[in-house]
Amino acid sequence: MKNYVLLAFLSFALLGATGASAHGDDNSETVEFHCYKAWKKDWKSDKKEYKARKKMCQDRPFAAARKHRKAHKKAWKSEIKEHNHTHYYHWY
Numbered sequence: 001m002k003n004y005v006l007l008a009f010l011s012f013a014l015l016g017a018t019g020a021s022a023h024g025d026d027n028s029e030t031v032e033f034h035c036y037k038a039w040k041k042d043w044k045s046d047k048k049e050y051k052a053r054k055k056m057c058q059d060r061p062f063a064a065a066r067k068h069r070k071a072h073k074k075a076w077k078s079e080i081k082e083h084n085h086t087h088y089y090h091w092y
Helices: 002-023 036-057 061-087
Strands: none
Touching: 036 061
16 A cells, blocks of 8 residues: 555656756747757757857867857758748648
8 A cells, every 4th residue: 555655656756846847947948940950950059059168168269169150050040941931831
């Protein structure tokens, strides 16, 4: 009998913890994309920004600047893809 109560309590605690962690992340921006390719470019842009911050922490400013430029380029491409997808007729 104790196992069922313990299992129910742990399940409730796990679900509560995952719900709280999903809403507590203020740093992430949730952007709803209509195009998978635009979402993927945005994901790659975030990845490049992370790498740029990592290079800056390693005291490599030129590498960080290069990664930062590439991140901006991918973000720009993401916006273009999303704009083309929402303003023109596409089958995907």
